[in-house]
Amino acid sequence: MNLSNLFENLYRRLLSEKTKERSEQIILWIALASFILHLLIIELINFDIISINEPSNLLKDPIAAIYTPFSFILVYEVYLLIYYLPKSTSTYISKQYEIIALIIIRRLFKDLSGLSLTPDWFNVKNDLQFTYDLLASVLLFYLIYLFQIQRTKIYRTDNHNNKQNSSIKKFINAKKWIATSLVPVLLIIAIYSFFNWCSGIIQPHEPNAISFKNINNIFFEQFFNILIIADVILLLFSFFHTDEFHKVIRNSGFIISTILIRISFSVSGIINNLLIVSAILFGLSIFFIHNQFEKRLSTEIEESNEI
Numbered sequence: 001m002n003l004s005n006l007f008e009n010l011y012r013r014l015l016s017e018k019t020k021e022r023s024e025q026i027i028l029w030i031a032l033a034s035f036i037l038h039l040l041i042i043e044l045i046n047f048d049i050i051s052i053n054e055p056s057n058l059l060k061d062p063i064a065a066i067y068t069p070f071s072f073i074l075v076y077e078v079y080l081l082i083y084y085l086p087k088s089t090s091t092y093i094s095k096q097y098e099i100i101a102l103i104i105i106r107r108l109f110k111d112l113s114g115l116s117l118t119p120d121w122f123n124v125k126n127d128l129q130f131t132y133d134l135l136a137s138v139l140l141f142y143l144i145y146l147f148q149i150q151r152t153k154i155y156r157t158d159n160h161n162n163k164q165n166s167s168i169k170k171f172i173n174a175k176k177w178i179a180t181s182l183v184p185v186l187l188i189i190a191i192y193s194f195f196n197w198c199s200g201i202i203q204p205h206e207p208n209a210i211s212f213k214n215i216n217n218i219f220f221e222q223f224f225n226i227l228i229i230a231d232v233i234l235l236l237f238s239f240f241h242t243d244e245f246h247k248v249i250r251n252s253g254f255i256i257s258t259i260l261i262r263i264s265f266s267v268s269g270i271i272n273n274l275l276i277v278s279a280i281l282f283g284l285s286i287f288f289i290h291n292q293f294e295k296r297l298s299t300e301i302e303e304s305n306e307i
Contacts, residue, residue, distance in 0.1 A: 002244070005175050010180045011176045011177075014180055015086070015176075015179055015183065020083055027075070028073075030072050031068075031069035032069065035068060036051055037068075038065040039060060039065045056061055058113075060113060061113030061114075063113045064108060064112075067106055071106065073102075074106065077095065077098065077102060077221075079125070079186065081099065082179050082183060083180065085175055085179040085230075086175040086176045086179050089254070090151040091151065093258075094144065094147055094148060096257075096258060097140070097143070097250070097280050099143050099220075100143060100276055100279075103220060104137050104140065104273075105137055108137065111126060128195060129269065133273065134303040136273040140276065141282060146284055147280070149286075149290055150287045153207060153291050153294075154294075155291065155297070170237075171240060174233075175234065179193040182226070187227070189223055193219040193222070206300070217250060220265065221266075224258065227262075228255065232255060234251070235255060245293075246290050246293035246294070249286065249290065253282065254283055254286070256282065256283050257279045257280065257283035257286070260276075260279035260282065264279070
C-alpha cells in the first residue's frame with residue numbers, strides 16, 4: 001500500500017460521516033457525565049467532605065458546572081472544523097468563528113458564578129468582563145450570521161478543463177492529508193491539556209502545570225498555533241489551484257483572521273473581546289469583497305457568452 005492509499009484509508013476512518021456521528025454520541029455522553037461529576041464535586045466541597053484549593057470559581061457554584069460539558073462540546077466542534085476542512089474553506093472558517101464565539105459563551109457561565117451584583121458594577125473587574133463578554137457574544141452571533149449569508153452566495157460556476165480538474169483534485173487531496181494529520185494532533189493536545197490541567201489541581205505549584213488564570217485558553221491556544229501553520233500550508237497549495245487575485249486575498253485574509261483569534265488568547269479584558277470581534281469582522285469584510293469580485297466576473301462571463 002502506497003502513502004496516498006494509506007492517507008485515503010486514514011481519512012475515511014477518521015473523518016467519515018459515520019465517524020462524525022459516532023464521535024458526536026460519545027462526546028454528548030461524556031459531556032453529560034462530566035456535568036454530573038462536576039455538580040457532585042461542588043456539593044462534596046460545600047459539605048466539607050473533600051477540599052480542593054483552587055483560585056477560580058469553577059468549584060464554588062453549580063452554575064459553573066456548565067463550563068465542563070461545554071468544554072467537551074467545544075473539543076467536538078474542533079473535530080467538526082477539521083471534518084469540514086477538505087469539504088469547504090468557507091465552512092471551515094465559519095467553524096473557527098463559531099468555536100471562538102462558544103468559548104466566550106462558555107466563559108460567561110464561569111463568570112456568572114462569580115458576579116458581585118453590587119452598585120459598583122463597572123468598578124468590579126469580574127462584572128466588567130462579564131459585560132464585555134455579554135455584548136461580544138451577541139455581536140459575534142450576528143457577524144457569524146452575516147458570514148453564513150455570504151457563504152451561501154455562488155455567483156459563477158467555472159467550466160474546468162482537464163488540467164484545472166487535476167489541480168482541483170490535488171488541492172482537495174492536500175486538504176484531506178492536512179485534515180487527517182490534524183486529528184491525532186487534536187487528540188494529543190486535548191489529552192495533554194487535560195492531564196496537565198488535572199496536575200494543576202493536584203499540585204498547584206508545579207512549574208509545568210496550567211494556571212487557573214488561563215483556564216479559558218487551555219487546549220485552544222495550542223491548537224490555534226497548529227491551525228495557523230495548517231492554514232499557511234493550505235494557502236501555498238492553493239497557488240497550484242488558482243492564482244486569481246481575489247481568491248488569494250480571500251485565503252490570505254482568512255489566515256490573518258485566524259492569527260488575530262490566536263493573539264486574543266494572549267490578552268484579557270476588553271482587548272481580548274476587541275481582537276475577537278475584529279478577527280471575525282475582518283474575515284467577513286474580506287469574504288464580502290471577494291463575493292463582489294465573483295459577482296462582477298459572473299456578469300462579465302454572461303455578457304461574453306451573449307455576444
